[in-house]
Amino acid sequence: MNFKKLISIATIASVFILGIVTYYLYNKAFTANTTFTQNEVFVFIPSNSTYEQVKKILDPFIKDMDKLDFVSHKRNYEANVKSGKFLLVKNMTSFDVIQALRNNIPVKVVFNNQESLEKLVQRLTTQVEPNGPSLIKAFTNPAFMKENGFNEETILALFIPNTYEFFWNTSAEKIAKKMVKNYHNFWNNERKAKAFEKNLTPIQVSVLASIVHKETVKVSERPLIAGVYLNRLAQNMPLQADPTVIFAMKKISGNFDQIIKRVYSKDTKGAISPYNTYIYVGLPPGPISMPDISAIDAVLNAEKHDYIYFCASVERFGYHDFASNYAAHQVNAKKYSIWVNKIGIKR
Structure with missing residues (x-):
């Protein structure tokens, strides 16, 4: 056999072997290797996970784990596992999966x-x-x-x-x-300046806002209610806010899951807690809830008026009736009490 034939045979053999190797590598790394039918799934890899733990997490989503092992080894993922949230897409290849596991979302x-x-x-x-x-x-x-x-x-x-x-x-x-x-x-300069104008710190604003938030779900009414409480603070009057009594009762019992819709006189006197604003003058020592931004801004942009009382309205559900003196407030409060008793709200 002459030299040219040997070269030709060797070349053909090399091409054949290269083809086999290429097919093997392509099949291992670049063919679809997921099992899920939805377009995408998210997987969560806990901190300090090992590669074996990652494989258990991925097992429901991977068709051929041997293929993933192969690419993982070649891409040095086994020694560089990342924790976090990762996105897998339908029909991803093993190569794609390993790439995805390096992109914390x-x-x-x-x-x-x-x-x-x-x-x-x-x-x-x-x-x-x-x-x-x-x-x-x-x-x-x-x-x-x-x-x-x-x-x-x-x-x-x-x-x-x-x-x-x-x-x-x-x-x-x-x-x-x-x-x-x-x-x-x-708490940018603008908000801090508004708090300062009201002689309140940002934390005190949040405390008052937490009460305002609990008093009404009507965002449009919150600046009005905030104005009532600021008037009371200015006159050194007790805030007498029912939500603070409810919070005090829950805090005393340790049960924040209980539902309390009605506050009685016995509650305002019996809930002995610095959060009870019927007993203690001024703001409670901390927020009674986490006020949302609208409640905080309601305090910072409170309406200026002469109201110092308010009571839930029986004509406008969800809103309140306001009064500048106790006599007018008593009229509103009596209407509300009659309505509450009529519909049977006990607690």
Whole structure:
């Protein structure tokens, strides 16, 4: 056999072998390797996960784990597992899956008006990786609270209900720091100036706003109610806010899940707590809930008037009737009492 034939045979063999290898590699790395039928799914990889743990998480979504192992090894993913939230798309190849597992996707964290730090934490744990105890520890760390001007009674004022963006695996401590950053962004110079004009600190505004928030769901009425409470504070009158009595009763019992729709005279006298504004003059020591932005801005932009009383209206459901003197208020209060008794609201 002459030399040219040997070269020709060797060349053909090389091409054949190369073809086999190429097909093998292509089949391993670049053919569809997912099982789900929906267009996309999200997977969550906990912090400090091993590759074997990742495989268990991916198992319901991957057709051939051997193919994924092959690409994972070639791409050095086994030694560089990332935690977080990751997007898998229908018919992804093994190569695509490994690429996707390196792209941590932010999550939208949403929370609204909550009555306690514990309830806020319950809400957060459904949206981020840190568990309840770690979040409570981060938020109530004495050094953290002192550094940022809060205490255990006022810490709820730190959290402004809104939509936030975090990585799912963000630590509890970093979440706390981001809440502080957002708090300072929210309390800009304009808002702080308005609070100063009313002789209130931002925290005191939040405390009063939490009462206003609980008094009415009608956003348009909140500046009017805020004006009533500011008038009372100016006259050194007790706020006598029923929501503070309800909060005091819940705090005393330790049960924030109970529903209390009606406050009796015995409650205003019997709920011995600094949160009971029938007993104590001035603002309670902390928010009775997490006020939303409309309630905070209602205090900062409170209507100026001479009202010092208000009572739920029986003609305009959800709204209130206002009065500048006690006699007029008694008329409104009597109408409301008759209506409440008529419909049978006991507690």
